[in-house]
Amino acid sequence: MTLELFNNEFHVITGQLKSYLLRITASVPDAEDIVHDTYVKAASKLDGFRGESSLKTWIFTIASNIAKDNLRAQKRWVENVSDICREEAMSNPAFFGEAMHIRATSPHGAFEIREHITFCFTCISKSLPLEQQLCIFLKEVYEFKIGEIAVILNTTEAMVKYYLHTGRAKMIHIFDGRCSLISKEGICHQCSELNGIFNPEQKFQEELVKIEMARAAESADKETLLDLRMKIVQEIDPFESGASELQLHHLEHNRNVMEKYV
Amino acid sequence: MQNGKATTEKKTFSRETSVSIDIQSDPAIIWKLLTTAQEYPRWNPTVISIYGEIAKGNKIKLKSALDPKRVFKLQVKEMDDGKKLVWGDGMGTRVYALNGNGRGITNFAVSEKIGGLMFPLFASQIPSFDSSFEQFALALKKEAESIQSLSK
Numbered sequence: 001m002t003l004e005l006f007n008n009e010f011h012v013i014t015g016q017l018k019s020y021l022l023r024i025t026a027s028v029p030d031a032e033d034i035v036h037d038t039y040v041k042a043a044s045k046l047d048g049f050r051g052e053s054s055l056k057t058w059i060f061t062i063a064s065n066i067a068k069d070n071l072r073a074q075k076r077w078v079e080n081v082s083d084i085c086r087e088e089a090m091s092n093p094a095f096f097g098e099a100m101h102i103r104a105t106s107p108h109g110a111f112e113i114r115e116h117i118t119f120c121f122t123c124i125s126k127s128l129p130l131e132q133q134l135c136i137f138l139k140e141v142y143e144f145k146i147g148e149i150a151v152i153l154n155t156t157e158a159m160v161k162y163y164l165h166t167g168r169a170k171m172i173h174i175f176d177g178r179c180s181l182i183s184k185e186g187i188c189h190q191c192s193e194l195n196g197i198f199n200p201e202q203k204f205q206e207e208l209v210k211i212e213m214a215r216a217a218e219s220a221d222k223e224t225l226l227d228l229r230m231k232i233v234q235e236i237d238p239f240e241s242g243a244s245e246l247q248l249h250h251l252e253h254n255r256n257v258m259e260k261y262v
Numbered sequence: 263m264q265n266g267k268a269t270t271e272k273k274t275f276s277r278e279t280s281v282s283i284d285i286q287s288d289p290a291i292i293w294k295l296l297t298t299a300q301e302y303p304r305w306n307p308t309v310i311s312i313y314g315e316i317a318k319g320n321k322i323k324l325k326s327a328l329d330p331k332r333v334f335k336l337q338v339k340e341m342d343d344g345k346k347l348v349w350g351d352g353m354g355t356r357v358y359a360l361n362g363n364g365r366g367i368t369n370f371a372v373s374e375k376i377g378g379l380m381f382p383l384f385a386s387q388i389p390s391f392d393s394s395f396e397q398f399a400l401a402l403k404k405e406a407e408s409i410q411s412l413s414k
Contacts, residue, residue, distance in 0.1 A: 146414045158288035158410075162295075165409040169304060 006046055009055050019238050023122045023137055024067055026255045038063040053151050061152045075262040077126035079174050082188050085254040095253055103198050108245040111198030113207055115243035116191050118236045123254055124174055132167030135160055140230040172222045182217040182225050266399050268392040276377025279391040283399040284369050287406035289362040293344045296358055305405040308394045328394050
């Protein structure tokens with residue numbers, strides 16, 4: 001493969017790669033650094049690319065290896081990350097001041113419930129063991145096949161299936177106990193709280209019925225509700241969406257809080 | 263027996279319960295389920311909790327649904343990757359064994375032998391393991407086959 005062809009292909013998948021890395025690291029600088037390091041490493045090893053997998057799979061393999069090296073040195077987050085970060089935000093007037101400024105001035109500063117669902121998924125997923133988190137994103141959001149994920153993570157298809165199954169089971173358990181959008185027993189109402197702060201004129205329930213997962217909450221089974229949640233994640237680019245700047249600001253806050261907490 | 267039905271052999275100084283079942287799953291999946299302590303309560307109704315890492319020489323604390331008030335302090339005595347796991351205490355030893363047939367079916371067998379010189383004195387107070395072993399084997403089969411059947 002020529003460098004020119006590689007550059008073209010890399011450019012095409014950069015958006016997906018960057019969003020994947022953001023979602024597993026919860027850090028914009030880390031995601032950007034790893035994209036850069038991946039490019040350098042892949043370009044320098046281009047002669048070693050034999051086409052046994054797709055170029056996209058090969059690039060995600062390099063990126064995942066770099067990310068895993070970084071993430072293994074860090075502790076995993078906790079299931080109640082939202083509660084802990086909410087408390088910190090409430091005691092930090094600067095946080096809401098910055099957020100309101102972004103909301104008022106940025107073209108990417110809207111608050112949207114779907115965006116917050118995606119943000120929340122990213123945060124909660126960081127409480128899973130790393131392999132489970134990577135498998136879930138690679139399969140359910142970035143649509144790699146199980147065999148491709150086995151290549152990317154240098155493991156077997158059997159283990160990918162195990163990580164996917166256990167990761168999904170944990171995410172279902174966590175959201176079922178926490179998310180008031182899908183469960184009457186859910187203890188987290190952060191979507192409606194933040195919507196009230198950032199969109200005071202908006203009627204939350206009217207917004208909610210626009211979201212398939214919320215509409216299906218009473219009739220669908222838990223697996224389906226998780227699939228619908230991940231469909232939302234899949235549809236949103238965390239760097240380009242209308243709410244990206246506000247959500248990235250929120251994510252940076254949560255990351256700082258979690259780094260001190262865990 | 264490979265049908266998931268437990269059998270118990272009683273002797274004066276010991277008692278041994280066994281069960282075996284065929285599972286349509288890669289042995290690696292079954293092995294991972296058997297050796298990941300924190301996952302047990304999610305798929306196995308016979309286990310309330312296991313604390314500690316299941317690794318050779320390690321001590322683990324197990325709470326069984328059979329006797330929820332008691333914490334069994336067990337030592338992992340043997341781990342032959344993907345094939346055999348043994349844990350136990352001074353009173354008994356439990357052996358898990360996996361045998362893949364290479365055609366997608368793995369036979370899972372578990373047996374536990376308890377006993378000793380004092381065994382006849384308290385044998386009548388120890389509940390039967392049969393039902394618990396059958397539940398264990400069926401739950402493992404269900405979970406492993408569910409994982410194996412994930413679409414590509």
